[in-house]
Amino acid sequence: MAPFSLLTASVSLLAKSFSVLSCTSTLARCTSVLPTAYVSPVKCLTSQASGPPKRPLNGYMRYVLQQQPIITRQNPEIKSVDIIRKIAQQWRTMSPEEKQPFEEASLRARQQFKVELQHYQAQLTPAQVQQQALEKRQRMAKRKAIRKKRELTNLGKPKRPRSPFNIFMSEHFEEARGTTTQAKMKSLLEDWRNLFSHQKQVYTQLAEDDKIRYKNEMKSWEDHMVEIGREDVIREQTLSAKKKPAAQTPAAKRGTKKAKAKVKVATTIGKSQMTRKTTKSSSAKTVRTTKT
Template sequence: MAPYNLLTATASLMARSFSAFYTNTPARCTSIVCSANINPVKYLTSQTNGPPKRPLNGYMRYVVQQKPAVISENPEIKLVDVVRKLAQQWRMMSPEQKQPFQQASVQAMKQFKVDLQKYQAQLSPAQLQQQVLEKRQRRAKRKAIRKKKELNILGKPKRCRSPFNIYMSEHFQEARGNTTQAKLKSLLDDWRNLFSHQKQVYIQLAEDDKIRYKNEIKSWEDHMVDIGREDLVRELTQRKIKKTQRKTTKKKTAAKSVKKATPTQKSKTSSKAKPSASAKTV
């Protein structure tokens, strides 16, 4: 019975494979034809049961269309070089060549506005308020990221590290655990189990790092004030700058008042001295 069972199993397996092949091939062909003939509206991101996302502009549509061709021609090219090459091609294109992509973007934007109105009509006031709050949070996050990039470009010094941060950077590679969270937990446990004289080394390194940061941030803030970027300076230093400016203005006003008062004082003294001289002569 064993050979008969083996033959039946192989036959059933072959039948399943053939049936799957014949059932899947038409669907694949139809999907290719549909994707080749129809150019759907592409959004930046898509969410199920979520708000419609803003569609791609003309340039991004050109990049999405031409990127596979550039990659197929140059398989070893990097993604950054692909985008740079496509951007250069887009700049060299004429307005007539750009018009189909831009027109498709305009049509997609119209459809996006209609979909957005339909979606917002289904929401309650609480959900609309939640959307506004999430939008503000995303905007604040983008603003913080841009500010951080700007500070890095301007060369703002890094903050001083704590003793545990210094210990963690030195022992992170040999820490126990497969994930980053597990390694951090094991390092925290090891740090708590250290003796006081062992921690003192890292405490001293942290104090030295504080001095380093204090000197570097002071020179950096002075440079920012010199180039007219007082908005990047800390609040404490801004208060100090305002105090110094007030003192200088007070000194200037006092000096001006003294200069104005000196001629009147001289006239008073001369008028007092003249009668005394005449009395002496009499």
């Protein structure tokens, strides 16, 4: 049995070696199109069976990936943000001839991406296509919400009021038990549940005060948005309230009732006068007819 098992292990090892060599040669064929100095190895079509192909990098991002380790070695004390700014400044000062290798590599990668995308989409079922369309709509809605939130922040929209627990958590977060944020929040939740009602009442009152603050700030902010012509960012309930006619005070209601009563009296008097005139004219006609 021992020689047979040894033979089986040898065959298995030989098969693995052939598979590794095959994958390496295939990868070399896929990446031989692009210069090794400007582009990282590109995935083959067979590697995209599990998911959609990734979009290729543009020329600028390829330059960033090439220069970032060089700048980091030359300036180890510089922050990552400053390194990116320095690379961006270099890219802006480069001539079109210097940018050409990166742009050409990006163009070839985009062409390969189109081929891979068509190959991937041809393997999808109708249900998978529908699911991808749904996920795309969800991503677009999420991006739209993020952009709108960022815009409202730039316009100075007031922050929403905090709950009693949020106020309690912000006051005791530093001394909370636990080393991670999740552990601290869990311990604070336990402490909050163990508080007595009169202890929670303090934070409840603070939350009510914060609601009043939010209401006042929102009213001022929305009035300002109306002045600058940005009614599209105002809440729907505020717009509907502005469209409704203003509620009349009790004094105004009494004045309206008096005015209606006066109109009714004047109408009644006018009708009685018209009736008397009609009666007089009828009697006069009757007298003239009798004399005749």
